[in-house]
Amino acid sequence: MTAATAVALEADGAGAAVPPVIELRDVTRSFPGPPEVQALKGINLTVSDGDYVSIVGPSGSGKSTMLNILGLLDRPTVGEYRLSGELTGGYTEDERAAVRARRLGFVFQAFHLMPRRTVLENVMLPMLYSGMPRDERPARAREALERVGLGHRVDFLPGLLSGGERQRVAVARAVVTQPRVILADEPTGNLDQATTADIMALFEELHAGGLTFVVITHDQHVADRAARRIRIADGRMSELP
Numbered sequence: 001m002t003a004a005t006a007v008a009l010e011a012d013g014a015g016a017a018v019p020p021v022i023e024l025r026d027v028t029r030s031f032p033g034p035p036e037v038q039a040l041k042g043i044n045l046t047v048s049d050g051d052y053v054s055i056v057g058p059s060g061s062g063k064s065t066m067l068n069i070l071g072l073l074d075r076p077t078v079g080e081y082r083l084s085g086e087l088t089g090g091y092t093e094d095e096r097a098a099v100r101a102r103r104l105g106f107v108f109q110a111f112h113l114m115p116r117r118t119v120l121e122n123v124m125l126p127m128l129y130s131g132m133p134r135d136e137r138p139a140r141a142r143e144a145l146e147r148v149g150l151g152h153r154v155d156f157l158p159g160l161l162s163g164g165e166r167q168r169v170a171v172a173r174a175v176v177t178q179p180r181v182i183l184a185d186e187p188t189g190n191l192d193q194a195t196t197a198d199i200m201a202l203f204e205e206l207h208a209g210g211l212t213f214v215v216i217t218h219d220q221h222v223a224d225r226a227a228r229r230i231r232i233a234d235g236r237m238s239e240l241p
Helices: 063-070 093-103 119-124 134-147 163-175 193-208
Strands: 022-031 037-047 052-056 078-083 104-108 181-185 212-217 228-233 236-240
Touching: 022 063, 037 063, 037 236, 052 063, 052 193, 063 181, 063 212, 093 104, 104 163, 119 134, 119 163, 134 163, 163 181, 163 193, 181 193, 193 212
Parallel strands: 052 212, 052 228, 104 181, 181 212
Antiparallel strands: 022 037, 022 078, 228 236
């Protein structure tokens, strides 16, 4: 039994099971019409701490809607989303923002780096919202950049970096607050084949260090590198062997 495939047991005398880090129960997300569109249809998904999951499917299949719900950027129309056992449906917008800042890290296709801020300043930005004391932020950001192999680029502006380096900055920004889960939305969509391989190797290294990954992609080669593979088609989910 490994951390990536089983629910861990707490080391207390009772041996109570730790809840999944992510759990969707009968989640449907509808958008009003006419006609009404069901982007997700009765989704059930459990992700344990330490899992590495890819969600693959064509454009319009519901992948982005799934990511928005997992990232607390959207709410299910029907069903429940529990994060580390906590029901999220009752969170206020401020509570959702606080949970995103502390428990979730995001990596996007378009990097979303601030062009007039240095690499170090970009990586420090999430700590403004996570409650990290100001005097601790630079050291934490430098540590995250060292972790992704960019400790020598701290004073560069993003425009001076390659695409792969910019995505590494984005990964450092995602991990700097020590989240439970990394949500990656088409993280290799703007990268060439060789750089894609580098970024996926970085993901695997971080996963081996204990991070939980959920990667949304249309690229089957990227999806196949995950320990668990899920396909979405027409809003319905199936787990691949």
